[in-house]
Amino acid sequence: MYKGQFHKWEWSKYNTRKGRSKNALMPAQSRAKKTRGNGADTTSHSHAATAHLDFDLPAAHTAFDTERRLSELTLARSPQTEHQALIARHANTMNLQLLHQNSEFRNVEHSLDAYKALISIWSPGDKPWKSSIPSPPASPTGSILQQVQQALCLFDRGQNAAGMQILDSVNGRIASALTITASSSSSSSSSSSSSLALTPQASAQAAATIPIEIIWDCYLAVPQLILTANRPELLSLFMDYLARYASITLSSEHPLTKISRHLANLTDAFSIHRRQTHLLAGGQPGQGPNNLETSQAEALNMLKMYIAKSWTLWLDLISEKRGRKDHVTIHLRRGYAVLMEEDLSEPGPGSSKLLSDFTSSLDESIEIRGEEATTARVLELEELLAKMYMPLFTPKKLAHAEKMLKSVLDKVDARLKEEGRGEREMRYNDRFLIFIVKHFLARIADYEGQMERGHKWRMESLRTDKKDGFWRQISEMVEKSLRADGRSEEADEIKRERNDLSLPQEQQLEGVGSAEH
Template sequence: MSDNDLNPISRPASRKQSCQPALSFHPQQSAPTGVVSSHAENAARVSIPTKPADWEAVKDIIEGLYIHNNVRLKDVIAAMQTAYRFRATARMYKAQFAKWNWHKYSTGPSVSSRQGGKDHSTRYGKKKKGIPRVFLAEVLRQDAETKQQLQTRLLEGEESRHLTTTMSAYRSFLLGWSEQDPRWRNATCFTKMGHYNSTMVSHFLGALIQLEQREYSHGGRLLRAAFLELEDLLLDGHVAAIWDCCVSVPQLAVNHGRSDILLTFLRYLSRLCTLRAPNHPLTNISRSTLALVEHLGTLSQISAYTTVAWRLWSDTMVALLGPDNISTLHTHRAYLLIQPEPDPTLVCRVLRDYDRLVDRAGATLGADNTTALSLEFDALLTQSRFTTPDPVTFDARLTRVLGKLVAKPGNAGLAPGRWTGLEDRQVYRGCWFLAAMYADAAGNEGRAAECRRAFLAAPEEGDWVQYALRMEEKLRADGKVGEAEEVKGKRLEAQLPRDIVEILDREEREMGGGG
């Protein structure tokens, strides 16, 4: 969903997937067997609230509709009965709103009320627009699917309540973001949600790898650096920050078997949000995610949570931007990348969607357009992760993309580090990474070394660290320790620059009593 969605990478897939022609991507088909209860079972059960706990279980859902999206009470009543089998009268709702101290409309005179018009100011002090009926229907349909997710065999009782709260927080954030950012309302298939720097996740992943290798000093420092990056991530406010903090990081912790580090991370994040940005959407989401993980206990249950979270996220992106939007497609790929064993059917569908979007970009924008070149690289990157591509075609496409980038007006004659286009630099280093990995897999040692040198000389920004982590891990797995150490040395220099090292050194001296 971000420009760089490689952040969830844990390990290369243990085996390549073979692809057959598949239909277009439908996220709802990806539910894990045995997690979601049957629709018939849900439909047969109608809930009439008789005690406070009945209302608390659906409080966040009602708040999202009635308060955040300004849906009329009669429509809320109908939606809750249809989507959730929750039946209550208007009088019961109003009595409960009073207990929750909800006041949707201002009691004091406003400009609109003095002029005889209706006052639409909410308790948040901002005028809220109603949402189109068609879009509301889509939201309710997806919320109904989310409700089914909550009836799981892994998550029951208290855990289900926390999952309900967390999923509602995700949905409210995405809908609120889409109302504020006009790109969501006027999106084309090539619209991206802006550049996003996922340095925090790079540090977190690097820390997990170093700890696995028993390099506790580097691992601890990288984990602390990830915490230092959280403040910048919080202030950035990018939509992908929510995904990274509350979905990618939990899945990475599961992949590496470190629920202890995940709890430390979420507790730090929750405290930071409360102190530095109490009104930021990430604050409520981090609290609910922490409560959820604290109640789950096992790594398999946390993994089930990340699957549910991804499905809600993906379904919402499809509803807001459409299934063929580039950010939607990146979201689908991000999910595949965080899975230890990706579903082959989903892999094939994503590959076909990328190929279709590449063809459309070439025909609409021109083959030399930055977006078209970036999409072609994304398609090659995805293909290299999950399939065994044809060597001649793959190398020819990589060479063509690199040639077009170097020859572009504004880039020609300049070192890549001086290119003004951020996306151009990103694709450039990514192409050399792919070329090095592919040459190494093909046994072409000379070509692999040449491409590796070009990658290490590329601008060390954005996703460079994540590529370096993958390259280092692959080299080490192949027994090429010297080459792996060379990449590692360069990576640590990029991840722990002098200013960060000075901060960490000072903190360690203070913790050690100033010695």
């Protein structure tokens, strides 16, 4: 194996200190480098990634075919079958760069570099969290992240066929999103095959069309969700499909192609180490050779490092481009504070001054857009909160979030008492903050299956003596959300209360409270 690799690198046969020239350790220019085009990837992983992506075009897989592919990755096979699968796996990856000298760490670095380019170009958009992926009528509801969560729940219950059907639907949505991205890049310039080769303005326009569910769900949220569920083989399958389709639909220089390629290498590395350890341990976890167990642990740590650093990239770049008090920045910081900072003894970058920054953001937005538009904008982000963060909440994180939210209510209540202001004297910021906190507490209760407690918090969030335009706006949002979840009875309850009001239309629009109420 070493002879073959040295021959490909064209290294000198003898690399001894005695009698060697000063260039004896330098490899000659490889044939691959001589024939490489100007547009090829210039990273150290270019040749390895090209070999890794040398396969047939992906087709629409049936549930049976996807189940077969996933079953090939499971750890429940016999040692003999596992041994054959490993031999076949290594035979197909002979051209991959050998896993040595922190190759997984380099995959993390290259993935983050490509991810940074994606976030930087995408972040200035006015409504960046709005998905644009068309959803087929027969597909399950929810975002890509929510659908993967549904599949994991089905796997846990032993309903593998149903889980595979959802994963096939996810693959279809990914293919659709990448096709949209490719067509947008092509339309930006008919003379270039790479969006990054365009002018900065055209490049920004092309990259801005990338659906957020690809950038956020596929490259951060889904990996975090699957690792939390301890399903690394499924993560490898997911990233392999993403890398294959990106390499076909997009140029080799596109950030989506690069990050897909390196993440596929990273997840494959962990999956290989995991199966090797299991095979050589005779099916008993934790009893394999120390070097393989160490390799598996290192690969897993690299995946966790990628996720942690990706969160930091989002936080830093969005804060830099949009400002700490922008609504989107505040929205991201709230998720970071719950999902990534629960073990910190002091406030981290997400939770530090989050409450004061949120109220300041409302003040700034009201000056620019007015109260009604500000309410609509923030409520839209609140709806997206469930899609972006809820599937990632473990019981521990849910408890942490609930503790944080109740602490906010205590602080607001203490401040209002200190200022001597009752409900009718509350400012817009106080009313909105109290509503947001209670509404999210209701979502947490629903997520935990405690529907009565969720209903209680929801009604509490809408309970007020000031039934003005602001109240109507938030009650309509809650009603719409409940109907989307199929909870028409609770939605009708809110609608009846709103229809019973006799508030004049002029006062509704002006947000002025009625004395009768």
